[in-house]
Amino acid sequence: MSVTAAKGFQAAGIAAGIKENGNPDLALVVNTGPRRAAAGVFTSNRVKAAPVLWSEQVLKSGELTAVVLNSGGANACTGPKGFQDTHATAEKVAEVLEIGAGEVAVASTGLIGLLLPMDKLLPGVEAAAAQLSEHGGEKAAIAIKTTDTVHKTSVVTQDGWTVGGMAKGAGMLAPGLATMLVVLTTDADLPSDVLDQALRAATRTTFDRVDSDGCMSTNDTVLLLASGASEVTPEYAEFAEAVRTVCDDLGQQLIRDAEGASKDIKIEVVGAASEDDAVEVGRSIARNNLLKCAIHGEDPNWGRVLSAIGTTKAAFEPDQLNVAINGVWVCKNGGVGEDRDKVDMRYREVHIVADLAAGSETATIWTNDLTADYVHENSAYSS
Amino acid sequence: MSVTAAKGFQAAGIAAGIKENGNPDLALVVNTGPRRAAAGVFTSNRVKAAPVLWSEQVLKSGELTAVVLNSGGANACTGPKGFQDTHATAEKVAEVLEIGAGEVAVASTGLIGLLLPMDKLLPGVEAAAAQLSEHGGEKAAIAIKTTDTVHKTSVVTQDGWTVGGMAKGAGMLAPGLATMLVVLTTDADLPSDVLDQALRAATRTTFDRVDSDGCMSTNDTVLLLASGASEVTPEYAEFAEAVRTVCDDLGQQLIRDAEGASKDIKIEVVGAASEDDAVEVGRSIARNNLLKCAIHGEDPNWGRVLSAIGTTKAAFEPDQLNVAINGVWVCKNGGVGEDRDKVDMRYREVHIVADLAAGSETATIWTNDLTADYVHENSAYSS
Numbered sequence: 001m002s003v004t005a006a007k008g009f010q011a012a013g014i015a016a017g018i019k020e021n022g023n024p025d026l027a028l029v030v031n032t033g034p035r036r037a038a039a040g041v042f043t044s045n046r047v048k049a050a051p052v053l054w055s056e057q058v059l060k061s062g063e064l065t066a067v068v069l070n071s072g073g074a075n076a077c078t079g080p081k082g083f084q085d086t087h088a089t090a091e092k093v094a095e096v097l098e099i100g101a102g103e104v105a106v107a108s109t110g111l112i113g114l115l116l117p118m119d120k121l122l123p124g125v126e127a128a129a130a131q132l133s134e135h136g137g138e139k140a141a142i143a144i145k146t147t148d149t150v151h152k153t154s155v156v157t158q159d160g161w162t163v164g165g166m167a168k169g170a171g172m173l174a175p176g177l178a179t180m181l182v183v184l185t186t187d188a189d190l191p192s193d194v195l196d197q198a199l200r201a202a203t204r205t206t207f208d209r210v211d212s213d214g215c216m217s218t219n220d221t222v223l224l225l226a227s228g229a230s231e232v233t234p235e236y237a238e239f240a241e242a243v244r245t246v247c248d249d250l251g252q253q254l255i256r257d258a259e260g261a262s263k264d265i266k267i268e269v270v271g272a273a274s275e276d277d278a279v280e281v282g283r284s285i286a287r288n289n290l291l292k293c294a295i296h297g298e299d300p301n302w303g304r305v306l307s308a309i310g311t312t313k314a315a316f317e318p319d320q321l322n323v324a325i326n327g328v329w330v331c332k333n334g335g336v337g338e339d340r341d342k343v344d345m346r347y348r349e350v351h352i353v354a355d356l357a358a359g360s361e362t363a364t365i366w367t368n369d370l371t372a373d374y375v376h377e378n379s380a381y382s383s
Numbered sequence: 384m385s386v387t388a389a390k391g392f393q394a395a396g397i398a399a400g401i402k403e404n405g406n407p408d409l410a411l412v413v414n415t416g417p418r419r420a421a422a423g424v425f426t427s428n429r430v431k432a433a434p435v436l437w438s439e440q441v442l443k444s445g446e447l448t449a450v451v452l453n454s455g456g457a458n459a460c461t462g463p464k465g466f467q468d469t470h471a472t473a474e475k476v477a478e479v480l481e482i483g484a485g486e487v488a489v490a491s492t493g494l495i496g497l498l499l500p501m502d503k504l505l506p507g508v509e510a511a512a513a514q515l516s517e518h519g520g521e522k523a524a525i526a527i528k529t530t531d532t533v534h535k536t537s538v539v540t541q542d543g544w545t546v547g548g549m550a551k552g553a554g555m556l557a558p559g560l561a562t563m564l565v566v567l568t569t570d571a572d573l574p575s576d577v578l579d580q581a582l583r584a585a586t587r588t589t590f591d592r593v594d595s596d597g598c599m600s601t602n603d604t605v606l607l608l609a610s611g612a613s614e615v616t617p618e619y620a621e622f623a624e625a626v627r628t629v630c631d632d633l634g635q636q637l638i639r640d641a642e643g644a645s646k647d648i649k650i651e652v653v654g655a656a657s658e659d660d661a662v663e664v665g666r667s668i669a670r671n672n673l674l675k676c677a678i679h680g681e682d683p684n685w686g687r688v689l690s691a692i693g694t695t696k697a698a699f700e701p702d703q704l705n706v707a708i709n710g711v712w713v714c715k716n717g718g719v720g721e722d723r724d725k726v727d728m729r730y731r732e733v734h735i736v737a738d739l740a741a742g743s744e745t746a747t748i749w750t751n752d753l754t755a756d757y758v759h760e761n762s763a764y765s766s
Contacts, residue, residue, distance in 0.1 A: 045690060045693040045694055046692075046693040046694075046695075046699075046701060047689045047690055047692060047693030047701045047704075047717070048693075048701070074686070076686065076689075076690075077685075077686055077689050077714065077717055077718055077719070078718055078719065079702070079716065079717065079718030079719070081718075082718070111686065112684075112686025112687070112689065112690065113685060113686040113689075113714070113718070113719055114719075115719070213672050213673065216690065216693070216694050217690065218686075218689070218690050218693060287597070287670075288597075289596050289597060289672070289753075289757075289761075290596065290761050293757070293758050293760075293761035293762040294761065294762060296758065296762040297761075297762030297763055299762065301495075302460075302495075302496060303457070303459060303460055303494065303495025303496040303601075304495070306430045306459075306460050306495065306496075306601070307428060307430055307459075307495065307599065307600065307601050309429075309430060310428040310429040310430030310431075310599070310601060311428055311429075311599050312429075316429075318429060318430045318431070319462065321430070331460065331496065333462065334430070334460055334462060335460055335461055335462030335464075335465070335496070336460070336461065336462070336496055336497075336498070370672075370758055370762075371758055372755035372758045372759065374672075374676070374758075375676050375679065375753055375754055375755045375757075375758060376755065377676075378672075378673050378676035378677065378680075379676040379677060379679040379680030379682065379753075380680055
């Protein structure tokens with residue numbers, strides 16, 4: 001279902017030959033209207049890929065008609081030629097769809113520092129356009145995979161309108177944003193400022209709180225396109241919740257498919273003086289390599305949780321910290337709590353609660369364990 | 384030679400039975416005078432182990448007569464009982480040496496969240512005191528090892544005076560400070576404020592710039608004791624340089640022995656607008672798991688260097704960044720530079736230069752690669 005679950009969208013996914021292994025690598029998503037409202041959120045990495053610079057620019061109009069995405073190359077750190085290639089890609093999409101290049105967002109994912117094979121990509125745009133279909137969402141989702149083992153899609157349908165989407169991402173996942181590429185579509189009839197508000201609110205508590213390996217991408221892009229084809233204008237709260245639900249679901253799928261991971265770790269920070277404190281503490285825990293190794297070894301090593309909390313500026317007193325792992329309060333008042341042998345670590349999901357005992361704010365960050373497979377996947381070849 | 388290279392010091396290292404495997408686990412260092420000046424620098428982690436809290440307190444006098452160190456348990460996150468145990472340890476040392484407990488610093492290293500076996504530790508203090516010797520420095524260095532594969536010592540001798548030291552540390556190495564335990568001794572005749580100044584200056588550019596795994600310990604302690612036994616009062620600059628040299632040497636030994644590492648990575652940031660910018664960028668690169676995996680795989684993946692730089696607030700323009708790996712400028716002006724196939728990655732030391740092209744300040748950070756062995760060592764058992 002993916003990006004074509006909502007009415008007013010067509011999509012395609014093909015193998016253009018950008019990837020040397022012949023796997024699908026080019027996706028096209030087209031909004032057939034009647035509306036063209038759109039919003040986007042991009043990586044906060046200051047080293048931004050050419051397609052991010054391009055898409056930020058075209059989105060200033062608040063409208064998009066098409067998104068072209070490629071895997072097999074990030075087109076990041078590729079200089080003026082890289083930007084020219086992104087521009088040429090948008091122009092090609094515009095030509096085959098008979099629209100303007102300023103209505104086309106571009107997204108790329110893959111190895112940084114390589115120019116894209118434009119002799120494969122541009123003919124690929126024509127081939128993809130020829131296959132555009134209201135049932136093409138799944139193929140599009142497959143074509144944006146890199147090291148993903150599965151493609152990721154999600155749909156929420158309400159009274160007469162729908163939000164759907166696709167995502168790719170398996171490594172270099174860290175806040176701001178936490179995923180490589182996401183395209184969301186809706187047939188709700190809403191203007192771009194409402195889309196922007198709902199999208200920013202959703203990503204702040206979903207993708208921005210997925211932190212698989214602490215590494216922030218140069219290419220992160222989340223787009224939301226609205227066709228208005230349902231002729232329904234939902235209440236803001238209802239729409240925002242639908243967008244949040246789809247983002248949350250896709251974010252969870254990213255964590256479950258993270259490179260080499262054997263555990264999904266939910267870090268719930270409670271008792272914080274502020275939400276910012278809770279997020280800072282959650283991220284610090286999520287990025288502690290020693291803890292991530294311990295979780296991999298099914299070792300409820302709460303000392304590594306405390307040492308991670310201790311590196312933050314959050315409000316807390318060391319002798320009031322409490323930590324539960326899978327429901328067992330192994331650390332109480334900064335010291336030894338319940339018997340750590342009671343902690344059952346056999347399952348894939350691990351739930352850590354860190355209680356700062358300093359207030360009532362909370363935040364949840366998701367991460368993965370650190371495994372030999374992660375090291376292998378990220379050392380055996382360039383990605 | 385270690386902590387007994389300088390005149391006026393005795394040391395011992397014994398197996399007290401704190402470690403279940405029977406390896407040496409208790410060290411004692413005693414300043415026999417005539418002077419007792421001392422200085423210390425401690426972890427900036429807000430979750431501080433009991434011995435850190437104790438030693439910070441006793442050092443306020445600017446004097447120390449003895450340091451007792453144990454491996455086999457960090458005595459961190461152990462609550463009031465843990466602090467009582469540290470106090471009892473200092474009292475025991477004071478009793479056997481016939482000094483005051485306020486002259487005794489305590490340092491511990493090992494697993495967080497476990498109480499120390501005081502029934503083993505206190506008799507161990509007596510046994511260690513009985514073996515104190517002017518040749519005991521090496522045994523002391525051996526007794527503070529945890530996952531270290533080798534013990535670490537260093538000595539600099541000048542005209543009539545000496546600075547020597549020992550260190551332990553192999554994991555949980557990150558700035559502020561970067562090592563678990565270090566004791567330095569000198570027979571120079573200098574007051575505590577001069578020791579403090581020299582020690583802080585030295586650690587700022589040595590231990591603080593060693594970042595093996597981004598994880599900051601609860602127990603980091605660096606002590607400098609001066610006996611005055613040489614009856615020489617060196618010039619400050621000369622003394623400070625000797626302290627810095629010993630710290631730098633010990634810091635390098637920590638990196639070379641980092642858990643599971645197969646590469647030592649020197650990250651030299653140049654062209655920075657400020658030293659702070661250079662350090663921030665160096666640390667960001669040093670903590671990028673994807674880059675550390677790539678280096679392990681002998682892959683000169685400069686895109687991961689740029690994506691790490693891009694997460695900082697340092698002054699730079701993305702299209703002016705340059706990166707060299709082992710002498711080959713693989714990234715020029717933010718894009719593709721020399722042929723990456725020219726980079727020879729076969730050797731243990733890897734040298735990354737990141738040029739921010741924004742000024743003339745520099746800083747060097749040392750780190751290691753991320754390996755399956757690191758994951759294994761930190762997941763197979765609690766440490």
